Amino acid sequence: MKTIITQSHEEASARVAEMVGSVVQANENACLGLATGESMELIYAALVKLFTEGRLSFRGVTTVNLDEYAGLPPSHPQSYRAYMNRNLFDRVDIDKSNTYVPLDLNPDPGSGARTQGAFQAFLDAHPRDLQLLGVGANGHIGFNEPGAFFESNAHVVALNERTLKDNSRFFSSVDEVPRRAVTMGAGDIMKASRIVMLVHGTNKVNAVRELFLHGRVTPGVPCTILKLHPDATVVLTEELADLAGLKR
Numbered sequence: 139m140k141t142i143i144t145q146s147h148e149e150a151s152a153r154v155a156e157m158v159g160s161v162v163q164a165n166e167n168a169c170l171g172l173a174t175g176e177s178m179e180l181i182y183a184a185l186v187k188l189f190t191e192g193r194l195s196f197r198g199v200t201t202v203n204l205d206e207y208a209g210l211p212p213s214h215p216q217s218y219r220a221y222m223n224r225n226l227f228d229r230v231d232i233d234k235s236n237t238y239v240p241l242d243l244n245p246d247p248g249s250g251a252r253t254q255g256a257f258q259a260f261l262d263a264h265p266r267d268l269q270l271l272g273v274g275a276n277g278h279i280g281f282n283e284p285g286a287f288f289e290s291n292a293h294v295v296a297l298n299e300r301t302l303k304d305n306s307r308f309f310s311s312v313d314e315v316p317r318r319a320v321t322m323g324a325g326d327i328m329k330a331s332r333i334v335m336l337v338h339g340t341n342k343v344n345a346v347r348e349l350f351l352h353g354r355v356t357p358g359v360p361c362t363i364l365k366l367h368p369d370a371t372v373v374l375t376e377e378l379a380d381l382a383g384l385k386r
């Protein structure tokens with residue numbers, strides 16, 4: 139794994155956006171694996187800025203998102219489809235028919251009825267040039283929660299109590315957070331040619347320690363699988379690196 143340590147979250151986000159931008163500049167038909175969450179917001183803002191300055195076009199780009207809550211219609215403001223439209227797709231020149239956000243097994247019938255199987259078929263047909271990742275406080279990537287093994291393919295997952303609590307800040311109460319989600323598997327994530335993970339937030343300190351201070355790769359902390367990828371970059375701030383006790 140490569141590591142980039144920055145002075146601020148803004149700088150970290152700008153560095154990640156530059157990496158995404160250079161993939162698209164090198165290949166206007168690139169396929170990007172995208173992520174959601176607070177960690178990604180400034181990255182998308184930086185990409186929108188590159189677009190509005192005329193330095194980047196998404197016209198030929200295809201995107202596929204990591205995951206989606208089960209049971210939230212795309213029109214719900216906390217669905218990942220709504221998040222992606224709001225933060226990126228509605229603000230750049232991407233062709234929305236080339237953007238894929240996986241939906242529930244019981245999707246809104248008007249949405250195209252994309253199932254878990256359809257999600258896997260899409261992933262198999264669209265290798266990612268770059269996969270963007272955030273990480274959960276418990277080390278989850280996408281919605282691959284800590285467990286006894288790594289699930290390789292797209293699957294439906296029951297969200298961990300910690301994740302429900304962490305993500306309740308986007309809803310009016312924890313009871314409103316969907317309890318299930320569909321996610322790319324760890325194997326799907328690892329198939330991307332390049333992975334860039336932004337670790338944002340001091341609640342991620344344990345994930346940082348597991349990534350950098352311990353040698354193990356364990357499904358108990360799913361992000362540790364990145365240690366096995368030939369081109370993975372982890373970006374974090376000095377504050378988080380110091381808190382985790384990383385030597386610099």
Ligand code: GLP
Nearest residue numbers: 174175176177272273274280281
């Ligand atoms: C969610 C998403 C993850 C994301 C994580 C961290 O659970 N499924 O893909 O990495 O949250 O979110 P945040 O960036 O808001 O801390």
